[in-house]
Amino acid sequence: MNSEFLEALKDLEKEKGIAVDVLLGAIEAALISAYKRNFGSIQNARVHIDRNTGDFKVYSQRNVVDEVEDERLDISLEDARKIDPRFNVGDIVENEVTPRNFGRIAAQTAKQVVVQRIREAERNIIFEEFANREGDILNGTVQRIENKNIFIELGKTEAILAPSEQMPGEDYKHGDRLKTYIVEVRKTTKGPQILVSRTHPGLLKRLFELEVPELQDGVIELKSIAREAGHRSKIAVYSKDEDVDPVGACVGPKGMRVQNIVNELNGEKIDIVKWNQDASKFVASALSPAKVVAVEVWEDEKVARVIVPDYQLSLAIGKEGQNARLAAKLTGWKIDIKSESQMAEIYPEYNQLEQGDSNIDVSDSYSTEADIFQEQYDITEPVSITENKEEK
Template sequence: MAVSANRLELLQIADAVAREKVIDRGIVLAAMEDAIAKAARSRYGAETDIHAEINPRTGELRLARHLLVVDDVENSSTQIGLVQARRHNPAAQIGDVISDTLPPFDFGRIAAQSAKQVIVQKVREAERDRQYEEFKDRIGQIVNGVVKRAEYGNVIVDLGRGEAIVRRDELIPRETFRPGDRIRAYVYDVRRETRGPQIFLSRTHPQFMAKLFAQEVPEIYDGIVEIKAVARDPGSRAKIAVISRDSSIDPVGACVGMRGSRVQAVVGELQGEKIDIIPWSVDNATFIVNALQPAEVVKVVLDEDSERIEVVVPDEQLSLAIGRRGQNVRLASQLTGWDIDILTEAEESERRQKEFIERTNTFMEQLDVDEVVGQLLASEGFRSVEEIAFVEPSELATIEGFDDDTAAEIQARAQDYLARVEAELDSRRQELGVSDELREIDGVTTAMLVAFGENDIKTIEDLAGCATDELAGWTERKGQETTKHKGILDDLEVSKAEAEAMIMSARVRMGWIDASALEPAAEEAEDGEETEATETEEAEATEAEAVEADAEPQAEGTEAPAQGR
């Protein structure tokens, strides 16, 4: 059958639109079919169920009206009687749909305009879906584009097959772009919105720098050198922690490149941002010391429960460790995930002296001893009366000036003091009306019972209804600020794991959960600890072999600290 010019033209239009919008040809033909069916309904009636079909090979158009076969016809536009239906199809049954072919007709101006709007809308929706599906899989990648225009500080970027936006706060400070400039940026979000997919780019995202290094350093691209953490103060300074999986390759040197060529390429893209390349370490203390370079660290004290660390530096190194406007310590904190407190040697000595005096006074008051004995106990490292009460007597007797009788007397006084405190706490617990059953929960002490009572936790059911954060507290981080929210047992130094164990034990006693359900979780936790320990040992071995030499000299404007201590 010969194909008419009109039919050929229909297919040519579909092909042209599909190529221009980079969408499937079938989607364009389906949009045309919907448009023609809508135009036909304007002629045959809005209630009529009309379907249009375009042959994708010949371009032939077929219009048909679908009618539902029923016993009693109520609406002749959409229904047909069984007798009449069997004239079209002798096998028709109630509930079948009969297709009644309609003759072709000429579109009027209004019908043609309506059809055009339908086609445009369908094609636009298909184009948006194509853009979203294409770019949602590119989140986390670097894209290249051309600046189209700048609006209120935001930069609109043409990516070839879509438009993206770099918001003002995602641009490096003092960075300007003009229409026609080429731009590289990191795709950090793609959202499907009514006005089309919105592609958000960033040049300040920490991963933008990590991806730039992956492009410049073959060892990172191949997975031999891994970027473990990145922290940035966009346009000013950044820190990046790296580790090598091959003992023969120095991770810092690989990132720096010959005479700083590799790192300089990244610095140039980031508008001169200085970059400290730091060897990552599985040991938190070593990693934090490395992160604070170029400052020298004398001593570190870690508090793993609250993820805080105290760093002691020489007096003349304080400003270097803190950095301009706190930049160095802030980036080190972001890089390691720990809150870092920096003290000078003089401040740390003063604080230790203050703690020594406080402990001495505590021992003098609670054990009824003179100042010399209190100082001896404090200088031996005892921090509380509990430590003295339950230490081996022989350990006390080894203190200079103490004998067995003196040690026994001091330990007896410590135990008497604790007994008095315990009696007072138990009396307070009874006044608050705290149930004796709570004593049966593993890990619960009398001091905890008092704290429970002061916070209206008086029965096992009350404890079972608590959340872990209520007991142990929680940390909330907003931007650069970290807020510590105290829990009911915060002053008693109870960890989250201990608090959770108490709550789960109470829930088992209440019958809310089955005790057997807790056993697999405990076994998984033990297996996880063993696996983590094995991985830690392997990482330490790799790091010990890999981190042997200082980084190669760098070009001006870039800082690469020496290897870890």
């Protein structure tokens, strides 16, 4: 080894990001093993590589002791002080024992170590890069499909999209570009294992942050998400600035911002509602696009009874209870939905109540199923569109 070898290591440092000292330290450790293996030595040894010239030397190491048990490992204090009077018990005495024909073995060992360390360092660099990005969004290309697992190419490595993290109804093909959410990064002997998801609620959050500058700036806060991937999602947003409409900002001009997200999620319907500290108003908004007549809440039990018009009952509950289920997840409240006629049966005096003041305005909400239809056809009652669709 010589100065040219050191220059090669410096080039590797620039190209691969592996420090020269790290490589030299690994080579020194490997040369010790090679020395013991080839020269049958059980004594302690140390290899030093000169950082300026690249020359290497092998030193035997013996401990300074009062009583010598093995001359290959120990040296008496008297003999040690003949070498240097400053030695004391517990110190280590070194003697150069570099074999004459050790150069060829050293070169071969150095090559193997460098290759191995390059691989390990690349794996560590990739691991650190992606470990710091857990909870972030990734762009990748479908590379191959094995046992229903989708392997997504990310340049120097690949991510795994497991069957449980794949969206229902999505068909993945080689070469498809996908946005995925990093769920976990594991360190394995074969390198980092990056587990990603298309169903995680965090994917929806990150997509909105990419599309809505106000979310990135912190003007708007995404308070909660409820998602049934591939079918429907609800998000609750809040604006710290009274002049900024959080729902409108997420919808975007002509619905373009939310439509881009819907397209990315292959048509998954998204309801955007305004978060409200008042639980009754928040629960009412969460049931969008259904109209709500009144909401009664029990704070201690976090239970809400919602009253809707008869013709809105099926819409409020949703197909197979989906709308009510998502609203419950979004708000964290148990929601009991009753129609006006059901309430009249339970409480005959219900029809005599003045309910005008109990009506809750849920206009601060947006449903991709109803409102995009409204914008396209200039219809003022988006809820009725959804109802008519269901009736048909």
